[in-house]
């Protein structure tokens with residue numbers, strides 16, 4: 117297919133009278149690393165939720181890999197290869213970490229006939245946990261993890277669905293300088309293997325190091341879209357961030 | 361393979377239970393044992409939806425009574441053998457489970473529970489006004505004297521059927537728990553939104569759980585008219601079914617197949633003893649007190665004591 121992998125067209129979302137997103141249009145070509153930034157409450161997570169089916173957009177449409185997603189439940193979108201991490205990690209708390217990762221392997225990756233990483237189910241789960249640095253904890257439960265490890269689990273779960281696109285909603289918040297570099301290196305490697313990325317992040321250093329293009333949301337509107345170093349010098353963007 | 365081995369083990373245990381009951385040679389053992397076995401099936405069935413997926417069903421009595429009243433109808437119109445009636449009762453209750461599931465499973469948490477309670481009330485009203493099955497006056501069922509199998513009287517036969525049904529229900533519940541389906545159920549219980557994001561078709565899985573759960577409840581209810589020989593809506597839809605079926609898994613532990621079995625054997629036996637030695641009102645009180653104690657002090661049930 118030749119069009120963009122993800123095509124968001126004039127998407128709008130309201131919560132009661134509050135307009136959380138208005139007229140968002142955004143195309144993400146295959147293989148791109150897109151950074152999505154914006155002040156707190158600007159609608160970044162809401163946009164992710166509308167793209168991934170956790171919320172229904174009131175206006176506009178979303179197309180992924182040639183499929184119209186409007187009206188599809190979230191699990192169908194995941195199975196089409198669209199994975200996301202939740203900003204507040206949402207682990208399956210009664211399961212071991214290995215089982216947490218097995219859920220998307222079994223229900224998303226394998227539903228497409230992909231075997232996912234590794235060969236067996238157990239190997240696949242271990243490999244994913246290894247990848248995010250949780251290899252030794254496969255048999256522990258999420259309650260035993262630190263907040264940071266929880267974010268890594270969230271990332272492993274998203275990767276376990278064997279996605280074509282991964283939307284990472286602040287997976288690096290709270291991580292140390294070194295850990296941010298580790299995760300960045302990992303995401304870059306995944307991108308080289310063909311996964312398209314949207315990274316939502318407040319850590320500017322990470323966004324700038326990672327993104328090939330930057331989109332800025334302010335109060336539910338897209339105010340900038342372009343090469344990162346131009347966008348961050350844009351007057352509107354500077355004004356939005358400095359509150360002028 | 362593993363399921364087959366467990367199934368064979370369960371059959372052996374069941375055979376020992378039946379032989380032991382025969383050896384005791386007291387009819388009361390079969391009478392009381394039937395009730396305990398019935399609760400193993402009910403509690404196991406409830407747990408497939410309530411324990412595995414986390415959707416608390418207050419409507420056990422409705423599914424149970426569907427099975428019982430299906431038998432009343434079949435008894436009046438046909439001369440089918442009991443196992444076939446059990447199957448029909450199960451299928452009917454499963455279909456009703458699918459219907460109510462479709463209407464109510466989009467509701468989360470407490471709203472779902474209230475909807476199932478409402479469904480039970482509606483069902484009871486319908487049956488109470490249905491003259492063919494006796495309406496509020498109730499229906500009499502003539503029980504054959506002899507068991508068609510392995511000698512003894514008909515109560516022994518009903519005991520044997522309920523024993524077989526317990527084995528099937530428990531083996532099924534355990535197989536589900538350790539399967540991909542069970543992992544999907546658990547993901548729904550833990551976080552439905554995250555389950556969807558992981559590719560789990562939550563609505564379809566919840567419907568499946570409701571059908572299985574309701575179906576087994578209907579099967580548990582199907583022999584009831586023959587056991588009691590007189591069935592009226594008040595006893596068929598008795599609140600004690602709903603209360604017991606929730607209490608047993610909670611006391612035993614809802615996370616695994618074993619919890620409902622332990623809960624049903626313990627509470628079921630305790631209630632039978634209390635009913636005989638003291639009073640039946642007291643037996644429900646015992647359930648209530650134990651339930652409160654466990655919810656406060658041991659929310660993961662008896663099985664939870666033996667895990668970390």
Ligand SMILES: Nc1ncnc2c1ncn2[C@@H]1O[C@H](COP(=O)(O)OP(=O)(O)OP(=O)(O)O)[C@@H](O)[C@H]1O
Nearest residue numbers: 131134136154155156157158159160161162163203
């Ligand atoms: N379910 C909801 N109901 C009502 N309002 C909501 C809901 N979800 C989000 N909002 C509101 O929509 C706005 C956008 O929220 P959103 O979470 O998308 O922001 P964000 O850009 O992700 O912010 P942050 O950087 O803090 O994560 C906020 O004002 C928020 O309060």
Ligand SMILES: [Mg+2]
Nearest residue numbers: 160161162203
């Ligand atoms: Mg957010």
